[in-house]
Amino acid sequence: MATEAFEAIVEDFDFLEDWEDRYRYVIEQGKAMEPLDEALKVPATKVDGCASQVWLHPKIDGGVFSFDGDSDALIVRGLIAVLRALYNGLPVGAVTGVDAHAELERLGLHEHLSSQRSNGVRAMIERIRLVAAAAV
Template sequence: MATEAFEDIVADFEFLDEWEDRYRYVIDKGRAMEPLDDALKVPATKVDGCASQVWLHPRIEDGRFGFDGDSDAMIVRGLIAVLRALYNDLPVAQVGQVDAQAELARLGLNDHLSAQRSNGVRAMIERIRLVASEAA
């Protein structure tokens, strides 16, 4: 149950054979995101459990979920972009139904992230699911 934007990432990954190229791709996705306004980088939007600094700013519009985010680490910023592709514009009620670990496994990320980065991704997913469940 992935969004079209996430399916595009999956398709792009299929063309990239080397993990260095895939990491570069993820980093480029993060660079392409608009930076989060500093006024939104507050304790309420900070995600605990990440090795680097991470902020997620959710928004619900017309019953659809979305979020913006930022990090002080380029690879994490890219992972935020991947999660945005997975979740943004879903109906709020469907956010909790996404098997994020299975979807990210399609990219092979589970096997190529450090334990700290994997924990950080899990923390971001938990925050996304919590916000969406509270809004539903």
């Protein structure tokens, strides 16, 4: 149930042979994102449970879920970009049905992220799911 944007990332990962190239790819995805407006970097948008500073700003427009995000760590910005590709554009009611861990496993990320980074990804997914569930 992944979006086209996420499937494109999966295809790109299949093409990249070693983890260093994949790591750089994730970082580049984060660099390509527009930075989150400083006014949105407030306690209400900050995600607890991440080793670095992370902010997620969800939006629901016409029943469609999306979010913007930012982090002070390059790899985490990239992980936010990957999660945006997974979730942005879905009907809000479909967000909680996404098995994000299984989708991310297709990228092999769990094998190459530190436990702190993995915990941060779980915290971001949980925040996304809570916001979507509250909106349904």
